[in-house]
């Protein structure tokens with residue numbers, strides 16, 4: 001048999017997938033514009049790191065561009081290089097993690113802008129500017145309270161006393177990152193804002209980018225010139241009433257087997273669930289390899305219409321067993337779809353069941369689903 005015959009057609013591939021991940025480009029554009037309106041006249045960037053929070057940067061970033069976004073943040077240089085050809089020339093890409101030594105040339109050649117997080121990165125970038133006899137653009141990050149990335153207090157002191165370290169560099173924005181931006185009554189936000197104000201005052205006047213998603217919904221003193229929303233664009237709204245954010249992703253899983261079992265039947269690895277009565281069990285083709293975390297064993301659920309279908313037994317790598325006793329016999333058959341994320345169970349609900357945050361659920365979804373981008 002020829003090799004081409006050993007591949008699935010696109011339709012077969014979709015039917016064979018364990019589930020369907022549906023991503024609304026319309027909701028993505030709506031969320032971008034809602035955030036842009038919220039913070040206007042501050043400009044809104046879009047954070048599209050980690051493959052746009054798992055939803056597919058090749059589709060998602062152009063949707064944000066269409067909605068008016070021109071500033072795109074990724075974490076790695078590799079992510080920026082992949083996106084560069086997919087966006088028009090007036091889009092700017094920034095690399096949050098900064099540059100590893102010896103990657104500066106490639107970054108500059110691609111006209112990608114690094115975030116300089118230390119004096120070492122700053123010096124490496126300046127060396128390249130001098131070598132090439134040009135001025136190179138960059139963002140400069142200062143740490144205002146996360147101890148994660150950015151110039152420390154001591155490094156900022158040093159820079160303020162040696163401003164020639166900025167020669168040959170065009171710092172587009174001074175940036176910093178909020179540790180508790182999503183909390184609206186946490187005094188640490190004010191503390192970070194004050195630290196930011198003090199840092200800005202020590203350097204020549206430059207535009208500032210401070211707010212993440214949460215920061216966009218804080219007081220406008222957090223907004224400055226450019227904001228960097230991420231998760232809010234992907235449908236996770238702030239913890240505030242009447243916010244304008246719409247869900248973006250829905251996930252459904254295919255049923256691969258249904259069986260009736262008597263009372264006392266162990267279900268799944270480790271026999272952690274034993275049926276307390278005669279039950280109907282459906283197996284779906286999604287497991288922890290698809291980002292449906294094992295911590296959902298005997299805890300999470302799926303939905304069919306309004307009916308909640310509890311997960312019984314352990315989550316396996318490629319499958320999950322559901323208690324579907326409440327559905328009439330024959331409702332679910334081979335190939336039926338049940339809801340994992342949708343109108344009855346939000347991303348936030350799933351994250352809560354997993355004791356984690358929606359970011360981790362989204363970025364773990366993986367690449368085995370049929371992906372449908374709807375407009």
Ligand SMILES: *Cc1c(COP(=O)(O)O)cnc(C)c1O
Pocket residue numbers: 047049096176177211212213214228229230231232
């Ligand atoms: C990830 C990230 C963001 C976006 O954060 P959200 O909470 O998703 O809005 C913004 N800035 C930096 C530096 C980040 O690492």
